Amino acid sequence: MDCPHCHQLLSAIEVETSDGHTHNIEECLNCGGHFIEPYLSNFITVETARNVDSVLPKTHAVPATSPVCPKCGQIMPSIKDDVVPQTVTVFTCPNNHGDFFPKEQLFLFKRAQQSKIYYHKLWGIPLKSAFSVLIPVLVIFSFATLLPSIIEQVGTSQETRIKASEILTPPLITPISSTQVLISFSTQKPAKTSIQFTQGLTQTFTVSTTRQTNHLLSVENLEPSTTYRYVIIIDVDGRSVTTSPYTFSTP
């Protein structure tokens, strides 16, 4: 793949994300930019972003032309959304192939995102939606590969299996500290939701008491370096469905 900005060959580098998995992102050694698959920038920690953005580019000259997506060749517009501060530039493929962060922008974005989360936490102001801090995803229901694919429907004798991807986005884990994480996800229809922990904790948290599509839970007093397992319970049209288990580990 070629760099969206300077069209030099991109090289894949491995990063560890906040949920403990490793992923590849594409780095341009010429201009220092990074092309990252959709959604993934939300999982990268501030520290990882700092390391990744410490790459020394060969050139600081950025072309005046708009970047183009290395996968589809479409012009990548910059994200105009209050998720990205006005002083930070992030480009995104209109066909949702990924986001391009010119040199330094990944670190600046992650720092701003973290500050916004801290601000809400410190002032006790609930985030209106997880998507006020997360890089938006245009086609959020195309992430079936990240999901446990089956939802077990409970409460009926006849077992019905529903594809999880038809009901919700994969939950995003945003660590605030080694003892606190935010869990966020969206449902396709407005729903009441709760999260039941089955490992690391045995507790059920109500996430959304009224029917809505964006769901956010802050879980505190966790143990550092611990794996947690949970299921999401979704009340859709008066029926309760439970997802397959998800896991995350605290830093």
Ligand SMILES: [Zn+2]
């Ligand atoms: Zn480049």
Ligand SMILES: [Zn+2]
């Ligand atoms: Zn594209």
